[in-house]
Amino acid sequence: MFMFEKAVGGSRRYRLWICALLILMAIGFACYLRQLQFGLAITGLSRDVTWGLYIAQFTFLVGVAASAVMVVLPYYLHNFKAFARITILGEFLAIAAVVMCMLFIFVDMGQPARVFNVLLYPTPHSMMFWDMISLGGYLALNATIALVTLRAEREDVAPPHWIKPVILLSIPWAVSIHTVTAFLYSGLPGRSLWLTAILAPRFLASAFASGPALLILLCLLLARVTRFSAGREAIQKLAVIVAYAMTISVFFVLMEFFTAFYSRIPEHMDSLQYMFVGLDGHARLAPWMWLSSVLAVASLVLLLTPRYRHNHKLLALACGMVFLSLWIDKGIGLIVAAFVPSPLGAVTEYTPSLPEALIALGIWAAGSLILTVLYKIALSVREEPLASAAPPARVEVLI
């Protein structure tokens, strides 16, 4: 297939990494076969907490996927040249993240063999229908853009003109995928933690922090293990984006607290209370949520102080903290806590089971494999003598 020969073979370290990922995927797949046979009872889910790790990972990863727009927009719309080398990395990250999203939805289904019922009986009044359209469309857009521009780069020719409107379309589309994902939750009566108009803005803010933070970490990692360099300017610009987005994200979360605890409406306070101090003596999430809060504050200190932000070691630490903090918040807390207490006031706690965690890990491994292969292709194209002689001929800027 197209350029995939470049992903086959590589250094010993590369092959070892691929093997490790394949092993994790195999373990996850074996656990999934068990789940397929016995049903979702092998997970930690219950009649009170019906969504857990899988759906929370999906929610978090939609954010990572959407964040590609944070490199695409400055580069194509504002002619920010420093992002020329990393735009393709952002687009490939989006592809890997969307594929993981789809896998997480798939493993959460009770009857996966019937997945095509969603297409057979299209239902516009269900937000899940729109989520399917937006995710599928986003995957197609990013795959098209990344492969077409990369091929042009390899051939050292200008990319075709028709790609420009496609790139333009991908910008609002990225916003739409996370908005629709927030709508999955924020329109449900009786789930007060989600029933907030600020959920979509909150999702976008945390996405634009966690995604670029991951991209910085990936760029710093690539600089260590390959000859690729993102350039200091690009990394620093991404760091500023992460700093702003993380600040806004924390601000939004604090607004939720004000509304709930100043109004003192019980059902608006209950889930937040469960998250941070526990409810009826059940507080399994609390240590996680406090860790997330401490990491968020610490990362903000590092990101908002120019001296620390300019130091790439501290920046990497800050990005790691942003990513972990938002992963806890969105990849566990926000989804699980909305089910506590149940509609009948029962406090049921949730902990993922081992097979459930291994299936999730397997999907993360699959995503990492896709990302590794795509990055290998992109970097191999760049390292070819033809391309290295001349500056990359990407699409002309749009404005």
Place this chain on the structure above:
Amino acid sequence: MKISRHAFLRLSGMAFLAGAARKAIGAIGGTRWGMAVDVAKCQKQENCVKCIAACNQAHNVPSIPDRAHEVRWVWRDSFEHAFPEQVDQYSPLRAAPAMLLCNHCENPPCVRVCPTQATWKRQDGIVDMDWHRCIGCRYCMAACPYGSRSFNWMDPRPYIHNPNPEFPTRTKGVVEKCTFCSERLGTGRAPACVEACSEKALVFGNLADPHSPIRELLATRNHMRRKPELGTGPDVFYLT
């Protein structure tokens, strides 16, 4: 066959009128099933589970011991839990039993969110389900503000001890709930729980008929609905 423009317009006009007429007739002389639970009568027999047992038997509801994986169609909880914002600490109702089931809402969130139309609102008000279309995404369970839906976390059949051959069993990975005994209504019988109640505490009837017994009860007795502020419009009433 060739069709003239005039004939086409006439036919479409007639089709439109016929559709509108059908809706209008349905709205006037139609049926809207509802239930009223007489709490005082229900309270008379302590720890009575006749209605639950009858429903479970009629519908092959599995008896799964593990609370996390339980399947419930009709069950019993306290008023305090069923009406969290409506029953205060001084209310005599606090510890009264509340028989809970699907509310067959007028405006059901579960129907709104289902991505495959595996659950839908019938003309007669019943929120029905197709267990063969359900993909098991559990979106309806997140959307239901009453906890009235159950998921088959595993194969339910080993937990059905005395299967009823007249009613289908379900498979793992699908959601299920009370259907107001739509299969019995079709043959002119009252729901299984209503029939089983020796105190006649469960009154089932047509809410669209102003002279039906249930409407007379609702017109003369104080009653409550669960979480009315959410606008779902439950068709299950609690006479207090």
